[in-house]
Amino acid sequence: MNDQQRPWWSGDDSTDQPSQQPSQQPSQPTWTAPLPAVPPGPVQTAEVRPRRRTGFALAVVTASLVVGGAAGVGGAAAWSAYDDEPSATTTPARTSQVAASAAPDAEPGSVQEVAASVLPSVVKINVVGGQEAGSGSGIVLSEDGTILTNSHVVELAEDDGSITVDFQDGSHAQAEIVGLDPLTDTAVIQAQDVSGLTPATLGQSSALQVGQDVVAIGSPFGLDATVTSGIVSALDRPVAVGSDGQGNATVYPAVQTDAAINPGNSGGPLVDLAGNVVGINSSIRTSGSASPFGQTSEGGSIGLGFAIPIDEVMPVVDQMIAGETPTHARLGITVSDVGARQQAEGQAPGQGQTGAQVLGADGAEVQEVGASSTAGEAGLESGDVITRVDDVLVTSADSLVATIRSYRPGDEVTVTFERNGEEQTVDLTLDSDAEGTDS
Numbered sequence: 001m002n003d004q005q006r007p008w009w010s011g012d013d014s015t016d017q018p019s020q021q022p023s024q025q026p027s028q029p030t031w032t033a034p035l036p037a038v039p040p041g042p043v044q045t046a047e048v049r050p051r052r053r054t055g056f057a058l059a060v061v062t063a064s065l066v067v068g069g070a071a072g073v074g075g076a077a078a079w080s081a082y083d084d085e086p087s088a089t090t091t092p093a094r095t096s097q098v099a100a101s102a103a104p105d106a107e108p109g110s111v112q113e114v115a116a117s118v119l120p121s122v123v124k125i126n127v128v129g130g131q132e133a134g135s136g137s138g139i140v141l142s143e144d145g146t147i148l149t150n151s152h153v154v155e156l157a158e159d160d161g162s163i164t165v166d167f168q169d170g171s172h173a174q175a176e177i178v179g180l181d182p183l184t185d186t187a188v189i190q191a192q193d194v195s196g197l198t199p200a201t202l203g204q205s206s207a208l209q210v211g212q213d214v215v216a217i218g219s220p221f222g223l224d225a226t227v228t229s230g231i232v233s234a235l236d237r238p239v240a241v242g243s244d245g246q247g248n249a250t251v252y253p254a255v256q257t258d259a260a261i262n263p264g265n266s267g268g269p270l271v272d273l274a275g276n277v278v279g280i281n282s283s284i285r286t287s288g289s290a291s292p293f294g295q296t297s298e299g300g301s302i303g304l305g306f307a308i309p310i311d312e313v314m315p316v317v318d319q320m321i322a323g324e325t326p327t328h329a330r331l332g333i334t335v336s337d338v339g340a341r342q343q344a345e346g347q348a349p350g351q352g353q354t355g356a357q358v359l360g361a362d363g364a365e366v367q368e369v370g371a372s373s374t375a376g377e378a379g380l381e382s383g384d385v386i387t388r389v390d391d392v393l394v395t396s397a398d399s400l401v402a403t404i405r406s407y408r409p410g411d412e413v414t415v416t417f418e419r420n421g422e423e424q425t426v427d428l429t430l431d432s433d434a435e436g437t438d439s
Contacts, residue, residue, distance in 0.1 A: 109273045114215045115227045117275040120168050121200035122217045122268055123147060124224040125175075125189070127154055129161030137218035137268030138165065138189070139200050139277060141321075145173065145191030148317060149267030150282050151180045152241075154187050165191045166224060179320025182244040183328055183433075184252060184313050184405070185282055187267075188320045200269060203276025205255060205309035208232050216259040216281055216305070218268025230259030230303075236392070238402040239306045241283050248433070252313075253402040254306035255279045261305030270307040279307025312406050329407040329430040331380075331415075332373020335364040335397045338385055363387045363418070364400035378428040380417065387423075388416035404430065 106113035121140045125147075127133065136153030140146075147165065154177055157163045163175040171194075178188040191197075208214075212232045220226050234256040242250050257270060261281050270279035285304035316326040338361045363385040369376045380386075386394050390413050394400045407413065409432035416425045 111215055111227065111229045111273075114271060114273055114275050115217070118200065118215070118217055118269065118271055118277075119225055119227070120198040122168070122225070123191075124166040124219040124222075125149055125153055125267065126164040126166065127157045127161060128163075129156035129159065132156055135219060135222050135264055136266040137264065137281070139267070139269045139280070140197050141188075141317075142199055143195060143197050145175070145194040145197060146178070146321060147175065147189050147191060148280065149187050149189060150280065151182050151185045151187040153267045154189055155180055155182070163189060165189075167194075167197070168225060179323075179326065181316050181320065181326040182242075183248055183250055184316050184326070185241060185250055185308065186280065186313050186317060186320075188317060200277050201275060202310055202314070203272055203274070203278045205278045205311045208235060208255060208272070208278055208309075210235060213273050214255075214257055214259055214278065215271050215273070216257065216261050216265060216268065216307075217271070218261075218265035218281060220260075220262035220264040222264055226265075228260040230257050232256070233258050233304075236402070237306065238396065238398040239283055240398045240401075249398070249401050251398050251401040251405065252282075252308050253406050254282075255309055257305050257307065258303040259305060260301040260303075262301050265305075278310055280310065280313070281305065281307045309406075315408055327409055328433045329404050329409050329411060330373075330433040331375040331404060331428075332370035332431050333366050333375045333380065334368045335386070335400055336367055337396050338363045338365045361385070362393075362395045364394050364397045366417075374428045374431045375415075378415070378426045380415070380426070381419070384417045384419050386415060386417045389413050409433075 106116055123138045123140060124135060125138045126135045134153075134156060136149060138147040138149040138153075141148050145165075154163055158177060158180065163177070165173050165175045167173070173191040173194050175189045175191045178190050180187045210232050213229065214232055215227060215229045217225070217227050232255060236253040237256045238251060239254040240249055240251040244250065255270060255278065259270070261284050265281045266283075268281050269277040270281055272278050283306045284301060285306075286300065287302055316328070319326045366375075366380055366382050366384045366386065369380055369382060386400055388394055389400070389403045392403050394403060407430055409430055411430050412427060413430060414425055414427050416423060418424070
C-alpha cells in the first residue's frame with residue numbers, strides 16, 4: 001500500500017504487500033494507526049488479512065494431539081520401567097473429575113457484561129482496492145446497516161474498490177461508502193440488504209475522567225470480536241496522523257488509553273463500563289523501525305492507544321449520513337510551534353523574537369492570517385503566539401488545531417495570545433472551513 005509520509009503520530013494499518021527491506025531505526029518513535037486496514041498516509045493503519053479460522057483451529061487441534069500423544073507414550077514407558085511385578089488385582093487409574101457448572105453470570109459493570117452487550121454492534125470491515133487490501137473495524141449505528149469507521153480504513157475502496165462487512169453472527173454483506181472526512185479520520189458506510197442489526201449506544205466523551213475503566217473492541221490483525229480493557233490514560237491529547245489532499249492537518253484531541261489496540265482495531269469502539277461508545281479507536285504509538293521508503297513497519301500495542309472522542313465527531317458524522325459535505329471550525333490562520341521559524345532560518349533562540357517567540361516555549365505562533373478571516377477581523381497578526389482558547393491551554397500548533405476542531409463553525413470563543421511580551425485576549429466567532437486552512 002502506498003502510505004504517504006506522515007508525522008510520527010500515525011495510524012497505519014498493515015496491508016497485503018510484498019515485504020520491504022529493513023532500514024535504519026527512526027530517530028524518534030512513530031505513532032501508528034492500529035487500526036484500520038488501509039491508511040491514508042503514513043498512518044500505521046490496521047489492516048491485516050487473516051487466514052481462515054479453520055486452518056488456525058486445525059493447527060491448534062493438531063498441536064494438542066501431538067502434545068497429548070507424546071505425554072501418553074511417556075506415561076506408558078514409565079509404567080513399564082517401574083512396574084516389574086504387577087499385583088494380581090488391577091487398580092483402576094485415577095482420573096480428574098469434571099464438574100458440570102453453568103457459565104457465571106456477568107457482574108453488572110464488568111468487562112464481561114460490556115462485551116456481551118457491545119459485541120453485536122461491532123463489525124469487521126474488509127477492503128479491496130486495486131492491488132491492495134486491508135481490514136479494520138466498525139460501529140453499527142442503525143438497524144439497517146449504517147456503520148461508523150475510520151476514513152483510513154475504507155478510503156482504499158473510494159475508487160472502484162469493494163467493501164465487505166462481517167457481522168458477529170457470521171453473516172456478511174457488501175457495503176458502500178456514504179461519506180469520508182479525512183480531517184477527522186471518520187467515515188460512514190452502508191451495508192447492503194441487511195436489517196435487524198443492533199445499533200451501538202453512544203455515550204459522552206466529555207464525561208470521561210482520567211483513570212476511568214474502558215474497553216476496546218475490534219479486529220486486531222484480522223482477529224474479529226477481540227475485547228481488551230484498560231483505563232483512560234489522558235484526555236485531549238493532540239494527535240496528528242497526516243493531512244488531507246489540500247494539506248489540512250488531520251489532528252484530533254484524543255482519548256489516550258492503555259487498553260491494547262493494534263492494527264485492525266481502527267474504526268472500532270472504545271466504550272465505558274456502561275457499554276456506551278465514547279471514542280473511535282484510530283491510532284497507536286509504536287516502537288516499529290523505519291522502512292527504506294520512510295514508512296514505519298507495522299508494530300503492536302505498547303499501551304499507548306488513541307481514540308477520537310465521540311462528542312467531537314458526531315456532528316460531522318450526522319452531516320455525512322445526511323449526504324452533506326462535512327464542515328469544520330477554523331480561525332483562518334496557519335500556525336507553527338513557537339520558535340519553529342527561527343530554527344528553520346538558522347537563528348539562535350531569541351534573535352528577532354517578539355512576544356513569546358523563544359524556541360521551546362509553549363503556544364502556537366501565527367504564520368499567516370487569511371484574508372477576511374475571523375482571526376484577521378479580530379486583529380490577530382503574524383508573529384502573535386496563541387496560548388489559550390477559552391479555558392484550554394494551547395501548547396503547540398497541533399494543540400491549537402485539535403482544540404479548534406473540537407468546536408463547530410459559528411461557535412464563539414475567547415483567544416488568548418502574546419504580542420511583544422504582553423498578553424491580550426480577543427473574542428471571535430469561528431469560521432467554517434469551506435475554503436480549508438490549517439486551523
